[in-house]
Amino acid sequence: MKSGFRQSMAWLHTWTGLLLGWLLFAIFVTGTSAYFQEEITRWMTPEVQSVPADRASGFVAATEWLKREAPGGSEWSIYSTGKRAAGLQLYWVNGPEAPADAPTSARLDGTGTKVFARETLGGWFLYRFHYDLHYLNWYWARWLVGIAAMAMLIAILSGIVTHKKILTDFFLLRLGKGQRSWLDVHNASSVLFLPFILMITYTGLVSLATHYMPWGIAANYANQDKYFEAAFPWPVPAEKTGPAPLAPIGPIVERAERSWGVAAGSVRILNPGDRSAQVIVTSAPDAGMSVRLRSLTFDGVTGVPVGAYDPSGAATATEGTMIGLHAGRFASPWLRALYFMSGLAGCIMVASGLILWTVKRRAKLPDPDRPHFGFRLVEKLNIAAIAGLPFGMAVYFLANRLLPLGIADRSDQEIDTMFIAWGAVAVWALARPARNAWLETLSATALAFASVPVVNALTTDRGFFTSLAAGDSVFAVFDGAMILIAAGFGWAALKAARRGRAQGGRAMARRSPTDAIPGVEAA
Amino acid sequence: MIHALLFLLAFSGFVLLCAARDRHQRDLLGRKLPAGATARLRRGGLFLLLSAYPVAGLALGWGYGAIEWLGQLSGGALLTVLLLNRLSARGTAGR
Numbered sequence: 001m002k003s004g005f006r007q008s009m010a011w012l013h014t015w016t017g018l019l020l021g022w023l024l025f026a027i028f029v030t031g032t033s034a035y036f037q038e039e040i041t042r043w044m045t046p047e048v049q050s051v052p053a054d055r056a057s058g059f060v061a062a063t064e065w066l067k068r069e070a071p072g073g074s075e076w077s078i079y080s081t082g083k084r085a086a087g088l089q090l091y092w093v094n095g096p097e098a099p100a101d102a103p104t105s106a107r108l109d110g111t112g113t114k115v116f117a118r119e120t121l122g123g124w125f126l127y128r129f130h131y132d133l134h135y136l137n138w139y140w141a142r143w144l145v146g147i148a149a150m151a152m153l154i155a156i157l158s159g160i161v162t163h164k165k166i167l168t169d170f171f172l173l174r175l176g177k178g179q180r181s182w183l184d185v186h187n188a189s190s191v192l193f194l195p196f197i198l199m200i201t202y203t204g205l206v207s208l209a210t211h212y213m214p215w216g217i218a219a220n221y222a223n224q225d226k227y228f229e230a231a232f233p234w235p236v237p238a239e240k241t242g243p244a245p246l247a248p249i250g251p252i253v254e255r256a257e258r259s260w261g262v263a264a265g266s267v268r269i270l271n272p273g274d275r276s277a278q279v280i281v282t283s284a285p286d287a288g289m290s291v292r293l294r295s296l297t298f299d300g301v302t303g304v305p306v307g308a309y310d311p312s313g314a315a316t317a318t319e320g321t322m323i324g325l326h327a328g329r330f331a332s333p334w335l336r337a338l339y340f341m342s343g344l345a346g347c348i349m350v351a352s353g354l355i356l357w358t359v360k361r362r363a364k365l366p367d368p369d370r371p372h373f374g375f376r377l378v379e380k381l382n383i384a385a386i387a388g389l390p391f392g393m394a395v396y397f398l399a400n401r402l403l404p405l406g407i408a409d410r411s412d413q414e415i416d417t418m419f420i421a422w423g424a425v426a427v428w429a430l431a432r433p434a435r436n437a438w439l440e441t442l443s444a445t446a447l448a449f450a451s452v453p454v455v456n457a458l459t460t461d462r463g464f465f466t467s468l469a470a471g472d473s474v475f476a477v478f479d480g481a482m483i484l485i486a487a488g489f490g491w492a493a494l495k496a497a498r499r500g501r502a503q504g505g506r507a508m509a510r511r512s513p514t515d516a517i518p519g520v521e522a523a
Numbered sequence: 524m525i526h527a528l529l530f531l532l533a534f535s536g537f538v539l540l541c542a543a544r545d546r547h548q549r550d551l552l553g554r555k556l557p558a559g560a561t562a563r564l565r566r567g568g569l570f571l572l573l574s575a576y577p578v579a580g581l582a583l584g585w586g587y588g589a590i591e592w593l594g595q596l597s598g599g600a601l602l603t604v605l606l607l608n609r610l611s612a613r614g615t616a617g618r
Contacts, residue, residue, distance in 0.1 A: 193597045335587075
């Protein structure tokens with residue numbers, strides 16, 4: 001009976017993994033890139049020279065800027081972009097006397113000077129894609145992503161059961177041995193990183209739990225809006241009662257920071273310059289493990305605290321900490337690097353699992369030169385996903401540098417370019433024999449990534465060597481990472497070329513059944 | 524500094540555990556060890572891996588420490604596996 005159970009788990013592992021594997025690969029790749037979301041955005045806005053500044057003085061400078069540029073506004077919001085980007089993002093609501101097309105947002109550097117940057121969604125788009133997808137209603141996209149995450153959880157648990165020798169084979173990685181090597185890579189990338197992979201899948205589901213299971217809300221709140229009001233309070237400006245000067249922001253922010261012991265991340269000012277003014281200071285998202293933030297409300301004229309919001313209930317704290325673990329906003333550079341490496345392991349786990357499906361079945365095909373439709377489909381979808389998405393991302397970075405700066409909807413065009421490139425790889429994979437398509441698409445991806453630092457050096461004054469000399473670590477590391485990724489895909493292309501030649505040779509020799517691939521183990 | 528120390532503890536712990544495996548001893552050490560030495564290696568390896576948690580907890584706080592500890596364990600295990608792969612490839616070529 002035991003082997004029966006294991007076999008049914010192996011079946012479950014194979015088919016849940018395959019069916020949602022392509023979507024999971026995309027979620028893992030873009031999600032992994034999101035650990036460096038701020039850095040990607042900084043690279044994609046080369047006009048912004050980051051000026052380090054402490055956050056409290058940034059909030060003061062931003063308030064002064066808003067007093068000058070949006071004096072009649074009913075609401076000002078100032079978000080610090082966090083310790084990794086040292087900038088400020090401002091949003092405001094204009095008063096009734098402002099023209100309808102007056103601006104309502106601006107980006108300031110750490111010193112409070114407005115910066116002009118190209119229109120791009122930067123790393124935020126890739127982050128957003130990993131749970132909301134694109135060209136698709138976000139409501140249904142989240143259901144799709146949730147189904148994929150649930151399949152992932154099933155695949156992990158059934159995979160642990162299926163893997164007979166987790167401890168015995170813990171250190172085993174045999175390369176250059178065909179199917180066995182694919183199995184070893186699949187096992188090593190999942191077993192060595194199992195804490196991360198379990199955590200990221202489970203907490204990913206938790207982060208959208210109220211989307212998938214609204215019944216808890218339905219039982220306790222009159223409607224969804226009431227729940228969101230309670231969980232994420234968002235006070236609105238009151239009726240204006242007459243002018244009064246705004247209290248100095250510096251001491252208010254300092255007082256909030258002292259009472260929490262962590263940095264402030266954003267300041268909202270309702271009815272600035274009015275007697276009814278309120279200042280709401282919220283803690284920084286990268287200052288603690290939980291993503292649920294605390295806030296303090298102050299009277300905007302006297303600067304006296306008038307209210308506090310502290311989401312410290314056990315359930316909220318648990319949920320917030322789980323989502324915090326998933327997003328890793330608190331992570332130091334070292335821990336961030338570990339997060340990123342673990343994410344890459346997840347990508348390799350999914351990709352090697354997808355490839356393993358075809359490698360295992362190829363040996364058993366009645367006629368390997370003319371595989372059946374299902375096999376061909378999987379093979380081509382594998383190429384479209386594993387080479388296609390990274391190619392699209394490289395093109396996204398290239399489009400950021402090459403699209404003209406003044407065109408309308410520039411950020412949307414960058415995104416469209418990424419999907420056109422991804423789609424082109426998919427079409428190419430469909431049109432070409434799989435063996436050639438692997439070689440060609442992997443080579444194209446390597447070339448695309450390798451050209452990113454080149455194009456960066458040609459189109460900006462922040463090329464790799466300039467950045468290195470200037471000690472600009474974000475730009476230097478980004479360009480360096482592009483070269484490393486290019487090298488990785490180049491290596492994969494080389495392997496594909498060698499395998500193609502070896503298979504060509506074997507096809508000629510395949511006359512007797514004696515040269516069936518040895519050591520094929522059911523897994 | 525603490526990050527490098529944690530990585531070193533994780534890596535050396537996994538190297539000892541790996542050396543405690545009969546099938547990897549030839550690749551890693553060039554010879555088979557007696558049973559007593561193998562058991563000592565296993566205990567030593569486990570001790571290093573487990574002792575890294577209190578070190579991480581004391582230096583980084585118990586919550587953050589736990590996350591970093593698990594991450595460093597994965598990193599240490601990965602380097603051990605890659606090292607073993609290189610050594611065994613060289614062993615096969617030399618033999």
